[in-house]
Amino acid sequence: MERIRVGIIGCGSITRFRHAPEYQANPYVDEIVFYDRNIERAQALAEEFDGRVVASVEALYQDPSIDAISDCSSNETHHIHSTNALLNGKHVLSEKPLAISIEHAEEILEAQRKSGKKLMVDHNQRFTKAHQKAKQLINNKELGEVLTFKTTFGHQGPESWGIDQSNATWFFKKERSHSGVAGDLGVHKIDLIHYLLNDEVEDVHAFHGALDKKNEHGDPIEVCDNVVCALKTKKGRLGTASFSWSYYGAEDNSTTVYCEKGIMKIYHDPEDQLIVETKDGEVVRYQLEPIQTNDNQTNTGVIDAFVDAIIHDTVPPVTGDDALTSLKVIEKILR
Ligand SMILES: NC(=O)c1ccc[n+]([C@@H]2O[C@H](COP(=O)([O-])OP(=O)(O)OC[C@H]3O[C@@H](n4cnc5c(N)ncnc54)[C@H](O)[C@@H]3O)[C@@H](O)[C@H]2O)c1
Structure with a gap:
């Protein structure tokens, strides 16, 4: 693959400070498409980062021009968005924590295996x-x-x-x-x-x-x-x-x-x-x-690594399995 178009689900702080600017700066990314259930947030970022807005998450999944999706929604919906995006043939960069339960995380991993698409998790x-x-x-x-x-x-x-x-x-x-x-x-x-x-x-x-x-x-x-x-x-x-x-x-x-x-x-x-x-x-x-830090945002390198894995068809440097392993430790801590 030579160049890609990306969609972002959730237009809050992590998108504004990291995903959107880093996709915008990446030479292999042609377009960023924003979705948030609060459409004004999507519109504000589309304006700031020269992108386009869609009014529903299905429109992102079903857009054949979109190759990859960043799931920057809040924790409780990662398993829904990331799973659906993978099953609709998109590569996925999910925010951490991967999910709010081990079962949900396993659903995402299963979707990755079925789809054969890349899954990376933002352990920056x-x-x-x-x-x-x-x-x-x-x-x-x-x-x-x-x-x-x-x-x-x-x-x-x-x-x-x-x-x-x-x-x-x-x-x-x-x-x-x-x-x-x-x-x-x-x-x-x-x-x-x-x-x-x-x-x-x-x-x-x-x-x-x-x-x-x-x-x-x-x-x-x-x-x-x-x-x-x-x-x-x-x-x-x-x-x-x-x-x-x-x-x-x-x-x-x-x-x-x-x-x-x-x-x-x-x-x-x-x-x-x-x-x-x-x-x-x-x-x-x-x-x-x-x-x-929250007050000093520099390039994390995560978006570049994700895009690189897609362009060169390599395994992303932080896999779904890595994220699941860490999530299991968090569940032990909370038990
Ligand atoms: N990797 C990191 O260092 C890092 C840092 C901060 C946050 N995060 C993660 O990023 C994710 C988002 O955090 P944030 O700080 O941007 O939160 P935020 O509250 O600033 O923004 C979340 C945005 O997602 C939207 N949203 C939530 N659920 C949605 C849904 N189902 N459909 C559409 N839009 C939805 C909200 O309307 C909001 O605009 C969280 O999972 C968080 O843990 C990661």
Whole structure:
């Protein structure tokens, strides 16, 4: 395939800040077609990103000129849109978390197998420069084997990110978000740990709670806003993780990997995004690129990787199976 046209379902923040600008900048994408059940949102983005609007999701599925669809709807409809898009012969880039249950995620994977189309999931943490560099050092065993790790992802909460900037946001609703901060931020770091360590979290002990966020009625939200957990991987590594919507200061997106011959500190320092300290006292500081935050949107590389997989007919770098594996860990955390 030489060039593609794409459709986007859901025209909220992730579409405005990442999918639409990154498709627009991609040289292989000829057109972006927007759909949102709130048509004004679709119209606003079509104007901003020089695209076209359709009035129904069926019109996207049935448009033979559209090759691929980004599913940027809220969590509870991923299994509907992504499944239908695949079964209508479209490649799909689904937002995370892949679905609000394992059964729904499996439906999407089944549709991918039946259709033979590409399915990628937006676990964008893998693509950042410091994570890429850390992965390379781990693969090359520069510091020997990984023994333990700790990872964190926390910010002020989605009510200052989503298109509905209020405490009535769907992110706070059980039937729409399902997993709160665990599925919003936690799933990114679980995917990252799987990717960096070539390993899989197998055993989980966790606490989660709604410690601070209130809904539009002033009551505690129905999903967790904080998670802390201890993790054990299949290869026997031990780690800790914390995910929070109540870090009321700078975003914390940091990971530390403790190895036989030293330590890797990732995104602890905004200037030196990767710091390697060896057992014998050497310190190497890498200046790569600041990580994307809600206030600093840079190209994630995810859209380019998805388009690339379609153009060159290769397996996308984050598959449905990868996303399902991480989702299973999130379900264990919540249990
Ligand atoms: N990969 C990332 O780093 C990242 C970051 C933020 C959000 N997300 C994910 O992206 C998805 C969207 O999040 P957002 O921040 O853009 O939310 P948002 O609330 O800003 O926007 C969601 C949009 O989708 C529309 N929508 C919802 N359900 C729909 C449906 N069934 N049909 C048509 N339109 C529908 C809403 O009207 C709204 O305009 C979520 O799954 C979220 O978890 C991923």
